[in-house]
Amino acid sequence: MTTRTCLSIVLAAGLGTRMKSELPKVMHDIGGLPLVGHVLKALTSAGSERISVVTGPEMPELEALVFDLVPSARCYVQKERLGTAHAALAAKPSLKFEADDVVVLFGDTPLVTSETVGRVRAALAEGADIAVLGFETTNPFGYGRLLTEEGRLVAIREERDASETERLVTFCNSGIMGFSGAHALSLLESIGNNNAKNEYYLTDAVEIANAQGLKVVAVTGSETETKGINTRAQLASCEADFQERMRSAAMDAGCTLLAPHTVFFSHDTELGTDVTVEQNVVFGTGVTVAAGARVRAFSHLEGAQVGAGSVVGPYARLRPGTVLGAESKIGNFVEVKNATFGAGAKANHLSYIGDASVGSKSNIGAGTITCNYDGYLKHRTEIGASSFVGSNSTLVAPVQIGNGAFVAAGSVITDSVDRDAMAFGRARQTAKEGRAKKLREDLQAAKDAKARETKS
Ligand code: UD1
Ligand code: MG
Numbered sequence: 001m002t003t004r005t006c007l008s009i010v011l012a013a014g015l016g017t018r019m020k021s022e023l024p025k026v027m028h029d030i031g032g033l034p035l036v037g038h039v040l041k042a043l044t045s046a047g048s049e050r051i052s053v054v055t056g057p058e059m060p061e062l063e064a065l066v067f068d069l070v071p072s073a074r075c076y077v078q079k080e081r082l083g084t085a086h087a088a089l090a091a092k093p094s095l096k097f098e099a100d101d102v103v104v105l106f107g108d109t110p111l112v113t114s115e116t117v118g119r120v121r122a123a124l125a126e127g128a129d130i131a132v133l134g135f136e137t138t139n140p141f142g143y144g145r146l147l148t149e150e151g152r153l154v155a156i157r158e159e160r161d162a163s164e165t166e167r168l169v170t171f172c173n174s175g176i177m178g179f180s181g182a183h184a185l186s187l188l189e190s191i192g193n194n195n196a197k198n199e200y201y202l203t204d205a206v207e208i209a210n211a212q213g214l215k216v217v218a219v220t221g222s223e224t225e226t227k228g229i230n231t232r233a234q235l236a237s238c239e240a241d242f243q244e245r246m247r248s249a250a251m252d253a254g255c256t257l258l259a260p261h262t263v264f265f266s267h268d269t270e271l272g273t274d275v276t277v278e279q280n281v282v283f284g285t286g287v288t289v290a291a292g293a294r295v296r297a298f299s300h301l302e303g304a305q306v307g308a309g310s311v312v313g314p315y316a317r318l319r320p321g322t323v324l325g326a327e328s329k330i331g332n333f334v335e336v337k338n339a340t341f342g343a344g345a346k347a348n349h350l351s352y353i354g355d356a357s358v359g360s361k362s363n364i365g366a367g368t369i370t371c372n373y374d375g376y377l378k379h380r381t382e383i384g385a386s387s388f389v390g391s392n393s394t395l396v397a398p399v400q401i402g403n404g405a406f407v408a409a410g411s412v413i414t415d416s417v418d419r420d421a422m423a424f425g426r427a428r429q430t431a432k433e434g435r436a437k438k439l440r441e442d443l444q445a446a447k448d449a450k451a452r453e454t455k456s
Contacts, residue, residue, distance in 0.1 A: 004099075004100035004101055004121070004124070004125055005049055005050075005097075005099045005100050005101070005181075006046075006047075006048045006049060006050070006099050006100065006101040006102075006103060006121060007048075007049075007050045007051075007052065007094060007095070007097055007099035007101070007102050007103070007181070008043045008048040008050070008051045008052070008102075008103045008104075008105060008117075009052045009053075009054065009088055009091045009094065009102065009103070009104045009105070010036060010039055010040065010043070010051065010052070010053045010054065010105050010106070010107050011054050011084055011087040011088060011104065011105070011106050011107060011202075012024070012026040012036045012053055012054060012055055012056075012062060012106075012107030012108075013054050013055055013056035013059075013077075013078040013081060013087050013090070014026075014056070014081060014087075014107075014108070015056065015081070016028075016108070016229075016230065018230050018231050019230075019231065019232060019235070020232075024055075024056065024059050024062055025107075025108055025229070025230075026062065026107035026108055027061065027062055027065070028229070028235055030110050030111075030235070030238055030239050030242050030267070031239070031242050031243070031246065031265060031266050031267040032266035032267055032268070032284060032285040033266070033267040033268070033285075034062075034065060035107055035108055035109075035110040035229060036053070036062070036065070036066070036107035036110075037065060037069055037267075038110035038111065038112075038267065039105055039106075039107055039109065039110060039112065040053075040066065040069045040070050040073070041069070041267070042112050042113055042114045042117060043070075043105070043114070043117065044069075044070060045114040046114035046115075046117040046118055046121075047114075048103070048117070049099075050072075050074075050094065050097055050099060051070050051072070051073045051074070052073065052074045052075070052076060052091040052094040053066045053073055053074070053075050053076070053107075054075075054076050054077075054078050054087045054088070054090045054091050055075050055076070055077055055078070056077065056078060056081065057077055057079055063075045074091075074093075074094055076090045076091045076093070076094070077090065078090040082193070082199055082200055083193065083197070083199030083200035083201055083202070084104075084106075084175075084199075084200070084201060084202035084203070085188055085191040085200035085201055085202040085204065085205070086199070086200040087202075088104050088188055088202055089188050089189070089200075092185070095184060095185045095188075098181055099181045100124075100180070100181050101121050101124045101125075101178055101179075101180070101181060102178070102179040102180075102181050102184040103117060103120060103121065103176065103177070103178045103179075104175075104176070104177045104178075104179070104202060105117075105175065105176050106175035106176070106228060108175075108228050108229045108230065109174060109175050109176065109226060109227070109228045109229070110229070110238060110242075111224060111225050111226070111227070111238060111241060111242060111245070112133075112174070112176060112221075112225055112226060113225060116133065116176075116221050116225055116226075117176070119133075119219050119221070120133050120176060120177075120178040120219055121178060123178060123217050123219050124178045124179075124180055127215060128178070128180070128215050128216065128217045129179070129180045129182075129183050129209055129214035129215050129216065130153075130177060130178065130179055130180075130183075130187070130205060130206060130209050130214065130215075130216045130217070131177070131178040131216075131217050131218075131219050132146065132153055132156065132173060132174075132176070132177050132178075132206065132216070132217070132218050132219070133173075133174040133175075133176040133177070133218075133219050133220075133221045133226060134146045134171050134172060134173060134174060134218045134219070134220055134221070134226075135171075135172055135174055135220065135221050135222060135223045135225075135226045135227075136170055136171055136172075136220070136223065137170055137172055137223050137227075138170065140167075140169065140170050140172050141159065142159055142230065143159065143172035143173055143228070144156040144157060144158045144159070144172065144173035144201075144203050145157045145159075145162055145166055145167070145169040145171065145172060145173070146169070146171045146172065146173055146218050147166065147169065148171065148218060152210075152216065152217075153206055153216045153217055153218040154206070154207070154210055154216075155206055155207045155210070156173050156201075156203035156204075156206050156207075157169075157203075158195065158196070158197075158201060158203065160195075160196035160197060161195050161196050171218070171220075173203060174221060174225075174226030174227075174228070175202075175226075175228055176221075176226070177202065177205070179205070183209070183214060187205045187208055187209055188202075188205065190205075190208050191204045191205060191208065192204070224241045227241075242267075243264060243265060246265035246267075246269065247260040247261070247263060247265070250263075250265070250269075250271050250277075253271065253273065254273035254274060255271045255272075255273070255274070255275045255276070255277065256274075256275070256276045256277070257277050258276070258277065258278050258279055259278075259279040259280070262279050262280045262281070263277050263279075263280075263281050263282075263283075264281070264282045264283065265283050266283050266284055266285040266286070266287065267285070268285055268286060268287075269283040269287050269288075270287070270288040270289070271288075271289045272288075272289060272290045272291035272292070272293070272308070273291050273292075274291055274292045275289050275290075275291065275292065275293050275294070275295070276293075276294045276295070277294075277295045278294070278295065278296045278297040278313070278314070279297045279298075280297055280298045281295050281297070281298070281299050281300075281301075281313075282299075282300045282301070283301055283302075284300070284301060284302030284303065285302065285303065286302065286303040286304070286320065287301045287302065287303070287304050287305075287306075287318075288304075288305050288306070289301075289305075289306040290305075290306060290307050290308035290309075290310075290326070291308045291309075292308050292309045293306050293307065293308060293309060293310045293311070293312070294310075294311045294312070295312045295313055296311065296312060296313030296314040296316070297313060297314040297315075298313065298314050298315045299312055299313035299314065299315065299316045299317070299318070300316075300317050300318070301316075301317075301318040301322075302318065302319055302320055303319065303320025303321060303322070304318035304319070304320070304321075304322035304323070304324070304336075305322070305323045305324065306318070306324045307323075307324045307325045307326040307327070307328055307343070308326045308327070309326055309327045310324050310325075310326065310327060310328045310329065310330075311329045311330075311331075312324070312329075312330045313330070313331070313332065314331075314332050315332040315333050316330045316331065316332065316333075316334050316335075316336075317334070317335045317336070318330065318336050319335065319336065319337035319338070319354075320337065320338065321337060321338030321339065322336045322337065322338070322339055322340075323339075323340040323341070324336075324340075324341045325340070325341055325342045325343035325344070325345065325360060326343045326344070327343055327344045328341045328342070328343065328344060328345045328346065329345075329346040329347070329348060330346075330347055330348075331346075331347065331348035331349050332348075332349060332350070333349065333350045333351075334347050334348070334349065334350065334351045334352075334353070335351070335352045335353070335354070336353045336354070337352075337353075337354040337355070338354060338355050338356075339353045339354060339355065339356040339357065339358065339370075340356075340357045340358065341358045342357075342358060342359045342360030342361070342362070342385060343360045343361070344360055344361045345358045345359065345360055345361060345362045345363075345364075346362075346363050346364065347364035347368070348364075348366070349365075349366035349367070350366050350367050351364055351366070351367060351368045351369065352368075352369045352370060353368070353370050353381075354370050354372045354373075354378075355370065355372040355378050355379065355380045355381065355397065356370050356372070356380060356381040356382065356383065356397075357380070357381075357382050357383065358383045359383060359384040359385030359386065359387065359403060360385045360386070361385060361386045362383055362384070362385060362386060362387045362388070362389070363387075363388050363389070364383075364389045365388070365389055365390045365391035365392070365393065365409065366391045366392070367391050367392040367393075368389050368391070368392070368393045368394075368395065369393075369394050369395070370395045370397055371394060371395065371396045371397060372397045378397075379397035379398040380397055380398055381395045381397045381398070381399055381400075381401075382399075382400045382401070383395075383400075383401045384400075384401060384402045384403035384404065384405065384419065385403045385404070386403060386404050387401050387402070387403060387404060387405045387406070387407075388405075388406045388407065389401065389407045390406070390407050390408050390409030390410065390411065391409045391410070392409055392410045393407050393408075393409065393410065393411045393412075393413060393425075394411070394412045394413065394425075395407075395413045396412065396413060396414045399413055399414065399415070399416055400416040400417070401413070401416070401417045401423075402416075402417055402418045402419030402420065402421065403419045403420070404419055404420040405417045405418065405419060405420060405421050405422070405423065406421075406422040406423070407422075407423050407425070408422065408423065408424045408425070408426065410426045411423060411424060411425030411426050412425045412426070413425045
């Protein structure tokens with residue numbers, strides 16, 4: 001563990017014109033978290049003490065996200081977008097902290113891990129003045145090329161400024177660059193804008209440092225971890241890589257995924273040991289599944305906690321605020337929202353349970369609906385423990401069903417039901433002897449009479 005102090009500067013002011021979006025580029029999601037959020041997560045787990053983020057003018061939602069994820073972060077606004085070196089200089093006040101290491105990262109390179117940031121810092125600790133994270137790719141188009149000579153990094157050439165031979169180089173710049181704190185500010189301030197885009201390129205720091213006799217090295221990372229996002233296609237490709245990473249992590253942690261490539265995770269999905277996830281399951285954000293639970297095929301979960309040993313699905317939908325106790329069961333075509341189920345409680349078929357609590361060991365029959373909304377306000381349904389709600393019941397909230405109560409099938413329940421009581425909220429059944437037969441005879445006679453009339 002290094003004792004060197006670190007300042008990280010995340011550049012996130014770019015609009016990402018090629019995304020063709022109203023949203024700032026770094027606010028597009030991977031695994032339900034904006035791109036820049038992934039970078040911030042990696043930095044916090046890498047132990048970066050100070051994190052500065054450079055945003056563009058009028059990006060309040062980006063600033064809010066940064067402070068939400070890293071309350072101690074500082075945000076700086078780059079007023080005009082004049083390039084990556086210009087963006088890094090927007091965070092100039094933070095450079096006055098005089099950290100040992102200054103790591104500059106891009107908000108559009110979301111899959112970088114804390115280990116890799118650590119490797120860049122290790123190169124600085126070993127005496128490099130600049131350490132650039134590079135990667136080998138078969139498709140270098142659009143990336144800055146790392147030009148090396150006898151193991152030294154001599155320059156980074158942007159696609160537009162590269163000669164034909166330089167374009168053949170497949171060793172590319174990830175955008176992640178470490179600077180020794182002693183030289184960071186003066187190097188950034190020496191960068192000019194004499195290039196094809198008339199921008200201040202961060203990458204020019206490499207040639208300037210070499211001219212000053214400083215030590216510049218390249219650290220090699222993996223392509224999946226370092227690829228940047230400039231287009232929607234690259235966003236989709238990064239999402240696919242991220243999903244692969246999450247699937248492997250889940251299996252390594254002791255979960256069974258029956259068809260891993262059909263299970264989609266969010267950045268914060270937490271699965272306990274011996275959880276089984278069947279085919280075609282989607283985890284939205286904020287889901288935890290405790291040990292031994294089974295999520296059956298075609299289920300969609302979001303903002304939900306699933307208790308140990310529970311079974312969810314097939315075809316279940318758990319919406320935010322769902323908390324399922326141990327050994328509970330939510331079956332096919334059941335939607336649960338903002339509702340708790342006690343241990344061993346069940347809703348096995350075709351129900352909507354919203355703004356409700358269901359006590360332990362209670363059984364919710366097929367087709368039960370909690371009517372939680374009157375068009376203006378939401379109301380709660382409270383169902384006690386060991387109660388039984390018969391099929392096709394409508395529970396009009398606010399309403400309470402006591403412990404051990406029984407609701408007869410097909411009831412519309414508008415008044416609370418006491419503990420151990422049995423409620424019938426439906427018309428009493430009556431049957432008329434022979435009435436069906438008589439009705440058939442009458443109808444047939446009427447039909448025959450009509451047929452005779454048309455004939456004559
Ligand atoms: C950049 C690198 C390139 C590298 C590639 C890796 C430079 C000059 N080029 O190119 O060598 O291979 O990333 O993905 O550094 N940004 C600002 N303000 C600006 C310009 C950019 O904050 O004025 C931010 C963007 O939000 C983005 C990042 O910096 O997060 C990189 O900018 P981008 O325009 O995507 O650069 P690339 O063309 O991808
Ligand atoms: Mg980019």
